[in-house]
Amino acid sequence: MGIFSNIFGKSEPPAPPVDFSSVITDMHSHLIPGIDDGAQTIEDSIILIKGLYKLGFRKLITTPHIMSDYYKNTPENINAGLDKVREAIAKEGIEMQIDAAAEYYLDEQFLDKLKAPNVLTFRDKYLLFETSYINRPDNLYACIFAIQAQGLKAVMAHPERYPFFYEDFDEYKRLHDRGVLLQLNTNSLTGYYSPAARMIAMKLIDANLIDFIGTDCHHTKHLDSLFRVQNDKYLKKIITSDSLLNRTL
Numbered sequence: 001m002g003i004f005s006n007i008f009g010k011s012e013p014p015a016p017p018v019d020f021s022s023v024i025t026d027m028h029s030h031l032i033p034g035i036d037d038g039a040q041t042i043e044d045s046i047i048l049i050k051g052l053y054k055l056g057f058r059k060l061i062t063t064p065h066i067m068s069d070y071y072k073n074t075p076e077n078i079n080a081g082l083d084k085v086r087e088a089i090a091k092e093g094i095e096m097q098i099d100a101a102a103e104y105y106l107d108e109q110f111l112d113k114l115k116a117p118n119v120l121t122f123r124d125k126y127l128l129f130e131t132s133y134i135n136r137p138d139n140l141y142a143c144i145f146a147i148q149a150q151g152l153k154a155v156m157a158h159p160e161r162y163p164f165f166y167e168d169f170d171e172y173k174r175l176h177d178r179g180v181l182l183q184l185n186t187n188s189l190t191g192y193y194s195p196a197a198r199m200i201a202m203k204l205i206d207a208n209l210i211d212f213i214g215t216d217c218h219h220t221k222h223l224d225s226l227f228r229v230q231n232d233k234y235l236k237k238i239i240t241s242d243s244l245l246n247r248t249l
């Protein structure tokens with residue numbers, strides 16, 4: 001140990017960055033080309049999938065938006081797109097397993113889509129949903145009730161990104177108590193979306209309210225941020241938490 005390490009008190013080397021290999025599965029991304037605001041070409045899909053592999057993931061459940069006004073996706077076109085992505089992965093020789101579900105937007109048509117026999121869920125009947133970022137949806141609890149009444153498990157995408165919850169942190173606890181599972185966007189921890197989303201993300205982790213983490217990867221800017229988040233102490237905290245369900249998928 002040299003004089004400089006004594007002066008600066010650096011007797012321990014910094015902890016190595018965490019990777020996602022213990023998480024195994026990412027359950028939120030936009031990797032099917034040309035059907036939403038994620039990957040636009042199959043080449044984009046492959047770049048993103050190679051990046052996610054490098055981060056340590058070995059299984060992806062990709063979740064295109066289903067939104068009546070903007071992304072009129074259906075189980076049929078999502079599954080057809082999934083086949084193309086699988087073919088490309090095999091051709092490239094990437095050892096990544098990929099399935100598809102969806103990120104359902106809670107709009108007026110949502111309840112009809114929910115009743116369809118081929119509603120898109122993953123693993124243990126988990127249904128991923130998002131809401132407006134601007135207004136607290138009037139139908140939030142009605143939709144949650146409808147999801148659960150159908151025997152499905154409601155998973156709220158990126159709860160830390162909805163500003164209308166920020167004034168009332170207990171709302172997250174109420175949702176969780178109602179059986180809503182909460183999925184944090186890993187990139188919220190870098191401040192990628194906003195400083196407020198980062199603060200709430202940390203608070204949700206401290207309150208043990210996070211059940212899943214997801215990359216919500218749409219493009220290479222998200223990927224760059226994911227490589228940066230690997231040094232974040234809150235990422236380490238959530239990845240080592242027993243409550244994280246990603247590894248059960």
Ligand SMILES: [Fe+2]
Pocket residue numbers: 028029030103157216
């Ligand atoms: Fe998303």
